[in-house]
Amino acid sequence: MRRTVRLLTGTALAVVAAGLLTAPAYGTGTGTGTGGLGVHPSSVVPGGQVTVGTAACGDGGTAAGDAGAVGAGSFTLAPGSHGRDAAGRFRVPAGAQPGTYEIVATCAGEDRRVTGDLVVTLTAPREQVHPRGSVKTGVGGALGPDPVQTAAGVAALAVAAAGGTWLLHRRARGDGI
Incomplete structure (x- = not known):
């Protein structure tokens, strides 16, 4: 058993390590990571x-x-209020037209180019x-949501089950009904 657990744990760690080693080091349109162009939405x-941003150009870049590509032409990216991205x-x-378009930004003073994807939909x-509120499914207590009535129904079912069990027990002993 311990050998199986160790084997499975080792395999899981190897898969996680392989995923970390092969993960891209840049963003592709969803964030403003250190090397990609974030496209929002x-x-x-x-x-x-559309707002785009990047931290790839350094502080104040x-x-x-x-x-x-989408027909919007050129635009300028400037540091925000915090002077970072x-x-x-x-x-x-x-x-x-609907489709996926590549948006490009080139950092001033360095020929660093970052890209992000924009999806145009109709x-x-x-x-x-x-969802909010209740759903009328037709399933539920016949007595309604009142807890007193629900308790009375449960008690009636318990008495019926006990009476049936007692009658079956008497019949099995041969006492008759």
Whole structure:
């Protein structure tokens, strides 16, 4: 048993280590990691506004953005209020076709190029809706949600079960009914 546990534990650790070694070291459109271009929202309808940001250009760095693939042209990324990540905005043209487009930013003064993906869809992404209230399924107590009535129903069932058990016991002994 211990040998199996050790084998499974060793295998799990090897899989995790392999995953960490092969994970990419840059972002691809979902965050503003140290080497990628974050695109927010990552999915947008034509005419929507997109914000991009990166920390790849260093503290206080600027970048030239290019959203020409989607038809939005160029834009500038400048340090935010905290002076760290460079950020910029552009608007997706109203005539943009659905698809995935690469957005590019090139850091000023260094030829570092970072990219991120933007998905253009015809329908706006919807927020997750969580259900509220009760659901009328038809399943439930016939007596209703009143705890007193529910207790009375449970007591009636208990008495019926006890009486049935007593009658079966008498019949098995041959006492008759």
